[in-house]
Amino acid sequence: MTEITATFEKTFEALIEAKKYTAIREILNTLRPADIAIILQNVDETKLPLLFRLLPKETAAEAFVEMESDEQELLIRSFSDAELKEVVDELYVDDAVDIVEEMPANVVKRILKSADPDMRKMINEILKYPDDSAGSIMTTEYVELRPDLTAEDAIKRIRRTGIDKETIYTCYVTDANRKLIGALTLKDILLAEDDTLIGDIMHEDTVSVTTLDDQEEAAKSLSKYDLNAIPVVDKEGRLVGIITVDDAIDVIEEETTEDIEKMAAITPTDKPYLKLSPFEIWKSRIPWLMLLMVSATFTGMIISGFEDALATTVVLTAFIPMLMDTGGNSGSQASVTVIRSLSIGDIEWSDVGSVLWKELRVASMCAATLGVVVFGKLQLVDRLLLNNPAVTVSVSIVVAITLMITIIAAKLVGCSLPMLAKKLGFDPAVMASPFITTIVDALSLIIYFAIAKAVLHI
Amino acid sequence: MTEITATFEKTFEALIEAKKYTAIREILNTLRPADIAIILQNVDETKLPLLFRLLPKETAAEAFVEMESDEQELLIRSFSDAELKEVVDELYVDDAVDIVEEMPANVVKRILKSADPDMRKMINEILKYPDDSAGSIMTTEYVELRPDLTAEDAIKRIRRTGIDKETIYTCYVTDANRKLIGALTLKDILLAEDDTLIGDIMHEDTVSVTTLDDQEEAAKSLSKYDLNAIPVVDKEGRLVGIITVDDAIDVIEEETTEDIEKMAAITPTDKPYLKLSPFEIWKSRIPWLMLLMVSATFTGMIISGFEDALATTVVLTAFIPMLMDTGGNSGSQASVTVIRSLSIGDIEWSDVGSVLWKELRVASMCAATLGVVVFGKLQLVDRLLLNNPAVTVSVSIVVAITLMITIIAAKLVGCSLPMLAKKLGFDPAVMASPFITTIVDALSLIIYFAIAKAVLHI
Numbered sequence: 070m071t072e073i074t075a076t077f078e079k080t081f082e083a084l085i086e087a088k089k090y091t092a093i094r095e096i097l098n099t100l101r102p103a104d105i106a107i108i109l110q111n112v113d114e115t116k117l118p119l120l121f122r123l124l125p126k127e128t129a130a131e132a133f134v135e136m137e138s139d140e141q142e143l144l145i146r147s148f149s150d151a152e153l154k155e156v157v158d159e160l161y162v163d164d165a166v167d168i169v170e171e172m173p174a175n176v177v178k179r180i181l182k183s184a185d186p187d188m189r190k191m192i193n194e195i196l197k198y199p200d201d202s203a204g205s206i207m208t209t210e211y212v213e214l215r216p217d218l219t220a221e222d223a224i225k226r227i228r229r230t231g232i233d234k235e236t237i238y239t240c241y242v243t244d245a246n247r248k249l250i251g252a253l254t255l256k257d258i259l260l261a262e263d264d265t266l267i268g269d270i271m272h273e274d275t276v277s278v279t280t281l282d283d284q285e286e287a288a289k290s291l292s293k294y295d296l297n298a299i300p301v302v303d304k305e306g307r308l309v310g311i312i313t314v315d316d317a318i319d320v321i322e323e324e325t326t327e328d329i330e331k332m333a334a335i336t337p338t339d340k341p342y343l344k345l346s347p348f349e350i351w352k353s354r355i356p357w358l359m360l361l362m363v364s365a366t367f368t369g370m371i372i373s374g375f376e377d378a379l380a381t382t383v384v385l386t387a388f389i390p391m392l393m394d395t396g397g398n399s400g401s402q403a404s405v406t407v408i409r410s411l412s413i414g415d416i417e418w419s420d421v422g423s424v425l426w427k428e429l430r431v432a433s434m435c436a437a438t439l440g441v442v443v444f445g446k447l448q449l450v451d452r453l454l455l456n457n458p459a460v461t462v463s464v465s466i467v468v469a470i471t472l473m474i475t476i477i478a479a480k481l482v483g484c485s486l487p488m489l490a491k492k493l494g495f496d497p498a499v500m501a502s503p504f505i506t507t508i509v510d511a512l513s514l515i516i517y518f519a520i521a522k523a524v525l526h527i
Numbered sequence: 528m529t530e531i532t533a534t535f536e537k538t539f540e541a542l543i544e545a546k547k548y549t550a551i552r553e554i555l556n557t558l559r560p561a562d563i564a565i566i567l568q569n570v571d572e573t574k575l576p577l578l579f580r581l582l583p584k585e586t587a588a589e590a591f592v593e594m595e596s597d598e599q600e601l602l603i604r605s606f607s608d609a610e611l612k613e614v615v616d617e618l619y620v621d622d623a624v625d626i627v628e629e630m631p632a633n634v635v636k637r638i639l640k641s642a643d644p645d646m647r648k649m650i651n652e653i654l655k656y657p658d659d660s661a662g663s664i665m666t667t668e669y670v671e672l673r674p675d676l677t678a679e680d681a682i683k684r685i686r687r688t689g690i691d692k693e694t695i696y697t698c699y700v701t702d703a704n705r706k707l708i709g710a711l712t713l714k715d716i717l718l719a720e721d722d723t724l725i726g727d728i729m730h731e732d733t734v735s736v737t738t739l740d741d742q743e744e745a746a747k748s749l750s751k752y753d754l755n756a757i758p759v760v761d762k763e764g765r766l767v768g769i770i771t772v773d774d775a776i777d778v779i780e781e782e783t784t785e786d787i788e789k790m791a792a793i794t795p796t797d798k799p800y801l802k803l804s805p806f807e808i809w810k811s812r813i814p815w816l817m818l819l820m821v822s823a824t825f826t827g828m829i830i831s832g833f834e835d836a837l838a839t840t841v842v843l844t845a846f847i848p849m850l851m852d853t854g855g856n857s858g859s860q861a862s863v864t865v866i867r868s869l870s871i872g873d874i875e876w877s878d879v880g881s882v883l884w885k886e887l888r889v890a891s892m893c894a895a896t897l898g899v900v901v902f903g904k905l906q907l908v909d910r911l912l913l914n915n916p917a918v919t920v921s922v923s924i925v926v927a928i929t930l931m932i933t934i935i936a937a938k939l940v941g942c943s944l945p946m947l948a949k950k951l952g953f954d955p956a957v958m959a960s961p962f963i964t965t966i967v968d969a970l971s972l973i974i975y976f977a978i979a980k981a982v983l984h985i
Binding site: 099101103224227228231232237238255256259260274276292293294295297314315317318319321322325326329330332333334335341342343347348350351354355357358359361362363365366368369370372373376379380383384386387388389390391393394395397398399401402404405406407409410413415416420423424427430431434435438439442443446457476502503506507510514 | 557559561682685686689690695696713714717718732734750751752753755772773775776777779780783784787788790791792793799800801805806808809812813815816817819820821823824826827828830831834837838841842844845846847848849851852853855856857859860862863864865867868871873874878881882885888889892893896897900901904915934960961964965968972
């Protein structure tokens with residue numbers, strides 16, 4: 070397998086420059102479609118249509134599917150009607166839908182015009198389903214069998230019609246009303262005796278999703294039950310499509326990226342980073358920065374309210390960053406753990422009791438450890454070693470106790486807010502580090518000043 | 528499909544309490560193995576062996592595979608030798624290896640003793656590979672064909688031997704020295720004429736990984752090329768196993784969880800949250816909290832160095848949390864985006880220039896927006912509305928300029944550190960929010976005090 074490296078890309082560019090098209094064609098022939106897509110995306114836009122035409126027909130369509138929508142649009146615009154038809158004819162219907170969804174109206178019209186009537190009907194069918202629904206990512210090209218077929222006939226049927234199906238390894242059994250009544254794998258059929266009836270060897274209790282279910286739910290079911298594909302039914306239980314495992318992996322990856330972005334206070338977009346303009350990135354980041362900045366000014370107001378006391382005991386100010394950061398880190402450790410566990414299904418709302426109890430014990434252990442360390446460090450390093458007389462035993466006690474209470478509060482807030490969000494139907498991922506840091510900051514300062522007042526009488 | 532709900536679990540517990548074993552068996556028969564595993568994990572430990580014996584043999588083994596290692600160990604200890612053999616005989620070799628890896632030595636001995644000699648040999652073979660290597664998650668049960676076989680004979684061979692193979696949908700072609708020379712799908716074979724030679728229809732340029740490759744690389748290749756399985760070869764190119772798509776999905780999920788944990792300053796563990804003891808959680812969190820707490824004291828030292836000036840202009844203290852938080856959030860937006868993009872392969876080291884240039888433009892736009900907002904807010908809200916005379920125009924300018932420089936510095940640090948880590952062979956995920964926050968905190972305070980000194984002459 071030829072690996073794409075920086076050296077390889079340089080060589081390739083040099084060949085384009087020198088117009089060595091025969092050599093380029095030879096190189097492209099050794100590459101897999103996914104790699105061709107990566108290579109072609111890095112070449113100069115004006116050269117793209119030319120290079121694309123060097124590919125054999127089938128490889129061309131497969132590489133086309135793997136490209137980003139910008140390049141796809143550019144290519145479609147450069148295609149003649151005949152060329153467009155050649156590519157569209159090779160596409161699976163779910164890939165065609167993905168492409169159509171990203172194109173401007175006039176390009177969509179050309180694609181639909183060049184698709185054959187069956188394909189056009191299927192594309193239009195799938196386009197009706199809302200974004201992120203199971204219906205929107207399914208394919209309508211699957212193997213459908215009747216229960217009264219024999220294994221031998223089923224194999225014949227698959228051999229005759231399988232070429233256009235995205236997967237032939239799971240076959241779905243429907244009754245006369247097209248209702249899904251079972252499923253079986255090609256392995257089941259191949260390993261059965263020739264005259265066995267499909268209805269006798271099918272699995273009746275088939276996992277399925279409905280067209281309007283969330284695509285993430287569909288992907289998770291498929292992964293949970295180790296399936297190669299999951300059937301999609303309409304409200305009446307009629308089979309309308311299937312979702313294959315390769316698309317499910319893409320959904321899981323996309324949804325995870327969205328979760329991670331939300332956890333970092335970014336509004337998710339569905340384009341890869343390098344394809345986003347600075348303005349689009351700005352739009353996805355600025356609302357959260359603004360919101361969190363405004364919330365952080367409340368923390369400032371807490372400090373203002375304590376200005377006079379701070380003026381008399383200035384040394385207290387020096388510990389504010391350490392208290393805030395450790396609180397924030399403790400909280401985000403808990404919140405991120407809980408958000409991820411919720412997302413992969415390790416915990417749910419009914420576990421809230423055991424999560425709180427577990428975090429309380431973890432927090433107490435963390436608090437005890439860090440409380441002792443910080444007290445020792447203040448007395449040994451700051452007071453004795455650095456000779457700072459302002460760091461008295463009382464001040465050290467105030468800092469250590471504040472730190473301990475902050476850690477416990479931070480972990481409890483950090484684990485409970487995402488669970489509460491989930492229970493109330495919000496996205497737990499939004500309740501991650503930045504949000505919790507802001508709350509914990511205010512909390513830690515209130516605790517700090519209250520304890521300082523009590524212990525230091527200021 | 529029976530859904531597992533809280534209500535369902537309650538009913539189930541009541542039935543166990545009342546010893547209605549016939550009803551329980553009926554219910555278990557309607558469930559899928561993955562769901563049975565979830566249910567059985569929630570029942571009382573002493574009841575587990577009893578309930579497990581209610582399951583039909585094949586379902587029992589499949590449910591066993593889906594359980595956590597604690598329950599598996601408990602069950603194995605309760606099994607007679609005959610019962611253990613029944614379960615082990617039903618296992619695929621890669622599942623057996625997963626189980627063996629988690630068990631104490633005496634349990635492993637019993638498992639190996641009850642496995643038949645072929646199985647034992649395969650288990651021992653796979654156990655030799657290091658953790659997280661492709662070899663350690665592969666299965667040695669795959670379909671291997673010779674190039675001179677006809678399609679018809681290949682199908683016959685698959686029908687005869689396929690029952691024990693984890694997948695029969697991708698078949699691997701080897702030469703007389705067992706070297707991997709090609710692969711083809713069952714679809715290719717089924718759709719070919721009966722007398723076509725396997726060697727003529729196989730794909731010669733097969734993607735493969737070696738036994739010592741990282742399991743994550745194997746999973747990514749499989750997902751990139753939309754494969755059902757990826758072959759694993761030894762150093763000499765001889766086929767030794769395959770990794771199937773369901774295991775690849777699990778690897779992707781595990782590795783993502785690890786990345787997310789590292790980003791939140793947690794040392795990854797491979798157990799689910801609810802299975803971890805508070806002590807284990809403490810161990811995974813405390814080193815980072817400690818390290819970051821100690822680093823944060825340097826931030827405190829910066830404040831100490833500026834104590835006298837702060838005492839004269841106390842109002843400056845109130846803006847410290849806002850500056851630190853906004854800097855931290857700006858930095859983690861950039862770092863998390865870059866870490867995720869690196870991990871899913873959207874960017875690599877060679878993109879460092881365009882990433883820096885993009886982040887510089889985004890940062891400038893964010894800085895301009897927030898700088899204006901904060902200046903307006905200080906002058907309109909703090910000074911006019913809240914009537915705080917200490918918030919002069921000069922102070923507002925100092926805060927706004929510091930904020931702007933901090934945001935730009937934070938985004939540049941945030942995007943470059945993970946890329947640098949990757950380049951140097953470290954894990955970029957460690958360079959996430961908590962780490963960057965600590966750096967940015969110190970940076971923002973140094974900038975703050977430098978500008979304050981210059982503008983306010985303090």
